[in-house]
Amino acid sequence: MLLELQHIYKWVKQSGRNIFLLNDVSLQVQEGEFISIMGPSGSGKSTLLNVIGMLDGFQEGTYHFQEQPIHTLKEKHRSNLYKEYIGFVFQQYHLIDELTVYENIETPLLYKKVKSSERKALVSDMLDRFNIVGKKDLFPHQLSGGQQQLVGIARALISKPKVILADEPTGNLNSKQSEEIMQLFKQLNEEDNVTIIQVTHSETNAAYATKIINLLDGSITK
Amino acid sequence: MFKNYIKIAWRNLLKDKFYNLISLLGLTIALTIAMFIIVWVKSELSYNSFINHENIFRISSNIQSGDGIQTWGVSTGPVATYAQNDIPEVKHAVRLRENYSYRTYSVGDHKFDIRGAYVDVDFFDMFQRKVIAGNRDMFLKDARSVVLTASTAEKLFGTTKAVGKTIKADFEDLFTVTGVVNDLPENSSVNYEMFFSLDIIRNTYVNNPYWKSMEADWGNFNFITYVELYDSQHHKKVNKKLTYIQQANDPNAELFKSDKAYYLQPINQMNLYSPGGIPQGINTVKIFSIVLFIILSIACINYVNLSTARASRRTKEVSIRKIIGAQKKSLLLQFITESVLFFSLAAILAIVLVYAFTPAFKEITAKDLNINFLDGSLSLIFLCVFLIIIIVSSIYPAFILTSFKPLLAIKGNMSGMSRGNLRKLLVTIQFVFSVMLIIGTMVISRQLEYITSKNPGYDRTQVLNFWMSNSMQNHAATVKERLKNIPGVSAVSFASNPIINNTNSTGDVAWDSSREKNEMVVTPMAIDEDFIPLMKMKLNAGENFKGISTDSTHYILNETAVKLTGIKNPIGKNFELYERKGTIIGVVEDFNFKSLKNDIGPMVMYYEPHTYRVYLKTSEENTAATITALENIWKEYTPDFEFNYSFLDASYEKMYLNDKRTGELFYIFTWIAIFVSCLGLFGLTTYTAQLKKREIGIRKVLGASVFQVTRLLSKEYLILILIAAVIAIPISWYLMQLWLQDFAYQTPLNWWIFISAGIITLFIALATVSFQAIKAGLANPVKNLRTD
Structure with a gap:
């Protein structure tokens, strides 16, 4: 088991009343799964993804990641965990504007204190694999949306995560670009055994997954 | 990794040209001035610093x-x-x-x-x-x-x-x-x-x-x-x-x-304290050290304000970095590297400016202040100051920048910055400094004006004076007649000392009651019968010397001397100077025969018809011809020597030259400090105006006038200035009181000086702020709303 959520509740207070973002969510994810989270706006998809990614907390329930009880861990320990095992891909790509393609991909390795020669090799491999060698010295604003998202995924993969969390990765892309990204996810999932959890609105994209979870008002329907 | 930091820092520097230029300009100017002040203060404090x-x-x-x-x-x-x-x-x-x-x-x-x-x-x-x-x-x-x-x-x-x-x-x-x-x-x-x-x-x-x-x-x-x-x-x-x-x-x-x-x-x-150990110049040194502190603070505040105000622009970058694995430590290091790079750039520019302005600085201070960056102790001071301001102004922004929760960026919420209160505090501090500096400038210039224009008790206009040579003095009576006959000379008198700063002294005096009373040290001055009328001094009692032989046993005392001796109805009473018995024939009204930094001491004038120093009252027209005529007479008696003369007016000004220079220096530093402050304020309002672009646009669509928009953006600063004035006034009152202690004669610290300093600050700040505010107010609201 890669991760397991049990009876997760998350709420915010608004004018004295509790508004539930996540309402008794339980979820098990095995290594190598490809999961799509679907649901209307405000149903808690992104919140769930953020909880899984340990970027956000919750009030009640338990969360085990590789048998470790996340809900009891200290912030620092938790961030070490997600840095080690989780890669994030965003709808807005969230590349660092001041860095070139090469540097964006390289940055996670810098923070992991990987040696310079090794870094070079890893980044080159990644550029090769994604076919963006020619773009390595460009800045994000010089790329198309699809290319930016490729760089975003490359950056997420560079530190060899066990799981990739993607929040509407194709939300800003046209259908052709979307398809390419989805093909890439599928390939990663099948060939490299990377677990993928994505939030999506699109039925077509959701269909790439091996499992679909539907959320409504913070609860898993199905 | 470090190379990476530098690279990012450099790119960020180039990216935000407007703000960085403002910050850099302010910082460079401040550092330049700081170096000059440090050199000046160091030179004042290192007077007479022999090894032992x-x-x-x-x-x-x-x-x-x-x-x-x-x-x-x-x-x-x-x-x-x-x-x-x-x-x-x-x-x-x-x-x-x-x-x-x-x-x-x-x-x-x-x-x-x-x-x-x-x-x-x-x-x-x-x-x-x-x-x-x-x-x-x-x-x-x-x-x-x-x-x-x-x-x-x-x-x-x-x-x-x-x-x-x-x-x-x-x-x-x-x-x-x-x-x-x-x-x-x-x-x-x-x-x-x-x-x-x-x-x-x-x-x-x-x-x-x-x-x-x-x-x-x-x-x-x-x-x-x-x-x-x-x-x-x-x-x-x-x-x-x-x-x-x-x-x-x-x-x-x-x-x-x-x-x-x-x-x-x-x-x-010896240079900063009176012979009795009373602070004299040291207060000026202290005040300049305060100015140094103020200028550096202003620059640091600018930097902190502008970098924290713009921190929201970097929320995204910081969040992403955190998500992809950055530790807080490495982010802190990144931002501190940025600050260090920025400050180093400013320091290098400042060094260039220091070299460029050294000649001007030397001229203003009239000191041979050579700024040698290779001089160990000086560069050590510079380095310390530099490190302190870097630490002060980089740590806080770095912490702010690294403290966001990474989710902010993901949620797209970029305006998670609400450090407004600290920024207001810092801006208020800047205003406090501005008000203080303006008060300082006003008081100092008024005091200098006061001492140079105060009536010293004699008329010093158009009075030329010089020391006679020996050979001239041997024919003093003839010389006097000849000088009188020069066209344009209306009166001639001989006296023993310069009247501007007579440092002569003797304790060799006695009077009837002096055996019981304390002794007294007086300033003696030998004059002839023409001196008092020429100087238009006032006799309060008795009469002037008449130029007759009995005058050699006559004395004229000033009021202070009469008071100190305790002689009642002094005219006709006995008095003794240099063991020479005589009587008091007149009391002259007190006049300043020393710098106005000193009180008027006791003076005894005695009669000597042909002593060394010549005083000539000249007419305003044709002074040059008069001087040529004088020089010709001088050359007749003393062909080998240059004719050196001075006008009392000029000597009087010269006596206060140092104070005047201090005043000028203070004036320059003040306006530079205020300018640097304004730069920061300008950057800040530009930024606020940008943030509020949308709000302004909506308000304008709803019918707000340019004035109302301007008011919206400026209102907050008005309140800050009022608070600043309340804080600054007592502090500067205290400091100015301290500085004025150097002078026995002080200009009053009028309330309106303090009020007008506040008003001036207000105007300067409003002018700075309203430029951006009006620009924002005039902008087409539709365009602003669309681009938002």
């Missing part, structure tokens, strides 16, 4: 004056002799007296101006001079010997190997060089170029009926006496011993403060 200066003291004399004590920086001849011979704690005791006897020196046909002084030969040991030529034991071996400094020797003879060469003083007296020593530091009280033997003065006592020898003359305060102690802690003990010796030997012992006749002043305090 801790052990060297100047002996000041505490003299009874009426009911009070006056402390003089001079002392009598025997003090040094006794200190050297009878006090074992004293290593060296040295007398110094500037040599005013000669006007010019010549070697062959070349004439030179040289600053000379009579000294005891131990002088060279006390101030640790290196012997460059000659034998130390033969230095100043007789009255015809002189010692030169190396650069003077070079100037006169083109070589330092000058021993045995001769110099003529005033074309008649021949002196032989017996030694050459290394130069004395310019920034010191003993910065002379040529040294004469005290034997010259000793010889004048040969037929002196009153004082047997220089070493026994307790009456004339002719010398500055320096003592070097083996241990500086012993200065109190030495003072006690000196007092004891003085009380036992001085025939006028009662003249001195009986329990503490002297004050041993550390020599490095």
